[in-house]
Amino acid sequence: MTAAVSTTDTPLNASPARGSIGISRKFKAYLALTKPRVIELLLVSTLPTMIFAQRGFPSIGLILATLVGGAFAAGSAGVFNCYIDRDIDKLMHRTEKRPLVTGEVTPREALVFAWILGAASIAILWFGANPLSAWLGLGAIVFYVVIYTMILKRRTAQNIVWGGAAGCFPVLIAWAAVTNTVEWPAIVLFMVIFLWTPPHYWPLSMRYGEDYRNANVPMLGAIAGAKVVSVQVVLYAWAMVACSLLMVPVGGAGWVYTIVAVAAGAWFLYESHALYKRAQGGDVSNKGAMKVFHGSISYLTLLFIALAVDPFIGSAIVGG
Template sequence: MQVLWPQTNTLWGRVQDYIQLTKPRIILLLLITTTGAVWLASQGEPDMDILLTTLVTGTWAAGSANTINCLYDRDIDQIMVRTQRRPIPAGRIRPGQALGFAVVLAVAAFGLQTWRVNVLSALLEWAGILVYVLVYTHWLKRSSPQNIVIGGAAGAIPPLVGWAAVTGELSACAWILFAIIFIWTPPHFWALALMIREDYAQVGVPMLPVVAGSEQTAQQILLYTLLLIPTSLLLVYPCGVVGGLYALMALTLGGIFLYKVFQLFAQPEEVKLARSVFKYSIIYLMLLSLGMGLDRWPLMHTWQNVLVQKAVHWWG
């Protein structure tokens, strides 16, 4: 039985409903990783027209994918308490309206990115939409506990978009950025799944905690986190696009991440620990992306060179 919430009667209310369909909090994290890739590919001196255009079209493309996800999942969103107030299950936006909105966003993203930047980055944005909609939402989400692992490739595409926007190609370093997000995704989403396991069980979505239990999920989170730390350092060597500042931040952030995951591993049924891992995983990715930007910032390079020269003089 559909629960109908009060209709939105104002223009701003309607705008808010459509914004809610795009899941803006998820998009923000995607834009941060895109910015990090643009910053690295441009060696700390990005073309602002390329950066801003890519962020705008990335917002539209991700918003399109998220809207289609909301459209496809409206049946289970109607059942879960935490999602019943979303615009489609609440009856504030009709499915046809949502689909039209998603199509407009996808077409606009491709057109503007192709015109202002390049076709490769535009095609990659569309690849992100297709992977999220077809591979994750349609194929894997309701059929496999590995849905997040494979479907997580969609969230790892934005750094490829950022790199391609600057260089017009995809180097090995771009794929390392992809790998970082790809490996980060399971610990992030499985921690969330541990928090809301009952919701997923209620609607028959086979998230790993539902199928395998909390203990095995915590083990998998630990394994992926252990893999994430050395993967993040590949940007230092052999890629060489970042230096000591990023390496220090990556090791520090990774160490804190690992500490929190070990706590969860010791008490996998403790929801507060799962929530701590989930929240920190967001902070980790944001600060890691910031570390990339700071490391490539020309002024930061000047400071580092001065410090190195002073250290050499002191110890010499």
């Protein structure tokens, strides 16, 4: 099943008041298309990575250019995603209120907005940081829109594994903005987020499994039983925590990062195993799945806060 890309200007569920909505409502509709919660989560990793790469605070101008350019790139990808997926968004309760479904924004308006955001992101990163970060920003957009949304999402239950790599690009962009290179510590952080993505999204797909089945999207949590999904969550969680500890020998992380990586990792592993235990006993609930989903966000936030603090008060454990 392929993602249909139409240029029609007719909303799927047009609102009679579409043409007369106020400026404030229109602005909110455009903002919603960018998936601001996703952007917020991506930016959680950007500034800490820049601080760690610099071993201090980069210039304010560089920070702003990287954050704004990265946010625009993520927003562009989000709008393209909403444009392409508008046919299935109307079939899922979780997404049925998106602006392209309600008619608050037309497909043509969304497509123009996506291109503008994408072009702006590349320009901001190119001139505000460096060309390498701009190319990585472009790569993130293309990967999310083409590889994930258009090719993988509707074809394979492993869609979020490989497609989720787009969400790992912010750490590469951040590192490149500071150093004009992509070094091993950046790759380790990339892999941490890559391995974090399945135990983050699969519990969500367990919660909204009926939605994905209605839309014929083969998310693992929708097509496989809780027993299978919980095993995968545990395996990826262990790999993620192990990978996070590579920042000590590879990136020269100090004791602050190490303590948080071990403690937060142990806590998330506990929650993942709790989900596994309930699933194997046939007692898993939506609440239990969402606890792991929200816990994964807390884990990643704590890890990157520690990464940002570490250069200031955490002496390197290896090679220091």
